[in-house]
Amino acid sequence: MTVRRRAGVLLHPTSLPGPEGIGTFGTELTGFLDFLSKAGFSLWQVLPLTPPAAGNSPYSSYSAFGGNHLLIDLQQLVEEGDLSSRALQNHFPQELVDFKQVTPWKEQLLHEAAENFFKQGQTPRLKEFWQFCDTTYWLHDYALFMALKQHYHGTPWHRWPNELAQRNPRALQQAALQLGPEIGARKYQQWQFFRQWQRVRSAAAERGIAIIGDLPIFVAHDSADVWCNQELFLLDTKGKSTVVAGVPPDYFSATGQLWGNPLYNWAAMEQQGYGWWIARFRQLFELFDQIRIDHFRGFEAAWHVPATAKTAARGSWVPGPGAVFFDAVKASLGNLSFIAEDLGVITPEVEALRDRYDLPGMKILQFAFDSDAANPYLPHNHRTNSVVYTGTHDNDTTRGWFNTLSPKIINRMYDYLGLPGTNPVQDLIRVALMSVAGTAIIPLQDLLELPTEARMNQPGVALGNWSWRYQSTQLKPGLADYYADLLRRYGRG
Structure with a gap:
């Protein structure tokens, strides 16, 4: 069977340029899609689009179902009459996302837009809004959760009054009445997020571009998901985690990575037919064409760390549902298009689970040159059913990575590649594109040959991540033509 060789670009929407201090679903995104189309890329990969919580990380969210309201394009709200154009005047820096400034400014305007929207009375848009509310089953719980968090000044849900933490129906009803305007504003934000995203997806499809989404296997403890489904997580009677997620010492950290997420009560989930997960997958495939499952190995076994531990070094692997x-997901939703993030400590059991469902794994070229010929990331060990990357959102940029290499590894890399080594970033991109892997994904930072300062995330570092943005002037004339020629040369599109 002939497999289409595809190529794509990794870029989170927050990294788009634009006037709002953070990337949005506005005209700059359309310009990025035009660049992808002209350059011949047929895939766009994003990070999770859920509302960020701790450290502004898209991998730590207040909801596995909600959308990041900071991505809403305010200009569209102006055009619809929910905001005044004067409200958009600001002087945010263009180089980075200043979450400390942008978040309160944008949330205030979104609340103002919601208030203006509801004042307009009966309109076709109001009918559309209520239909969204009626058909989005998780929406009220999420909006109530966020309203309560604001009411209690950001306090985690397990520290709320007991009747609210344990979801007493009468207490929830009283809270919903008391916090009605805030709940309405949160629902308005979600409505606008999802309608704007559907426009983005349509624009991508018109250009022949499929979108790869990202699913973090774990959710945040302080989230609507855990608050509403406490029986599905390993918690004590007060709602606190008994064990938390992470990974043992690895490439990124000598003490492991202590993520702190609660772990699943898989027995309880099985009793419910994995309904929460099936609903999560169903929604994601309404938003994306393909899904990367972050930390896929957690379905085979997860690293359980005592909740009191200071690092992830002390833990144990506990079997998952496998x-x-x-089988339950497939029986409910049919064959779905997943990418298995199979990095780190991968056992034969994890590989068997991946291959049982014919899921492509990931090959990271930055991991390829620090050992011998058996290294699974070296191109001669790639498989057709895999996705090759120069690096991911957790890696340094390729230019930054290369600048940290020892002469020994540099020599090994170029001895293997058989190249003179005049441009290491372009060399690695070419290797990715010529790989037998069916899909090649290049972070935009590497297409632009940017240094370490453009890195998206440094695992184990709590602050200063997720803030990089590119400037529209960096997509210089001729760059799309250059990559269009390169993709044709290596049979990708």
């Missing part, structure tokens, strides 16, 4: 889970 094939039983994926």
